[in-house]
Amino acid sequence: NAGVTQTPKFRVLKTGQSMTLLCAQDMNHEYMYWYRQDPGMGLRLIHYSVGEGTTAKGEVPDGYNVSRLKKQNFLLGLESAAPSQTSVYFCASSYPSTQFFGPGTRLTVL
Amino acid sequence: AQSVTQLDSQVPVFEEAPVELRCNYSSSVSVYLFWYVQYPNQGLQLLLKYLSGSTLVKGINGFEAEFNKSQTSFHLRKPSVHISDTAEYFCAVSDQGAQKLVFGQGTRLTINP
Numbered sequence: 001n002a003g004v005t006q007t008p009k010f011r012v013l014k015t016g017q018s019m020t021l022l023c024a025q026d027m028n029h030e031y032m033y034w035y036r037q038d039p040g041m042g043l044r045l046i047h048y049s050v051g052e053g054t055t056a057k058g059e060v061p062d063g064y065n066v067s068r069l070k071k072q073n074f075l076l077g078l079e080s081a082a083p084s085q086t087s088v089y090f091c092a093s094s095y096p097s098t099q100f101f102g103p104g105t106r107l108t109v110l
Numbered sequence: 111a112q113s114v115t116q117l118d119s120q121v122p123v124f125e126e127a128p129v130e131l132r133c134n135y136s137s138s139v140s141v142y143l144f145w146y147v148q149y150p151n152q153g154l155q156l157l158l159k160y161l162s163g164s165t166l167v168k169g170i171n172g173f174e175a176e177f178n179k180s181q182t183s184f185h186l187r188k189p190s191v192h193i194s195d196t197a198e199y200f201c202a203v204s205d206q207g208a209q210k211l212v213f214g215q216g217t218r219l220t221i222n223p
Contacts, residue, residue: 033211042213042216045210098144099156101153101155
């Protein structure tokens, strides 16, 4: 089992560009999540999904969109990137009560 | 809503010394509690969790934590640390059934030889 994988690992964008981060899990988990990690702030929830075809807002959803067309995939989109979105992004999937994390995507917006 | 406070942003200790990383939470409902570890340039790995039952929880790599409901704390301990324990440690809480985690700010554990 690969667990939770994230693509790409690194990306540099210019302000205003768009991109999509892909998260995939092979554990048949219903719940999936996107977080961002910034120094001194821990992890903050951006969006999450409780099952295929569903999405919901987390703590910091502004500037991001998500889609869960297939149970195993959860996509995070930035339509018009801003320097404030420079961060490390983590995806997670959840077995009842326990979340498993991917390796992260380091995004820099210039 | 839940919140988590990790009382120390950095903890330096000498190798083979004991360590305690402190975590306090607030919640109006019953909770699940977690400790995750993040090694440099890696994702988060589950160290241990409290769901119910015994308040002393043992995890991987010799770590343990004690759930104290009256003090709303879930402190992480290890009796003797190793250089390989150098990492950032995150405490997290969720209300039972909600499946959403709220994280603390993290504690950076540095082990000196």
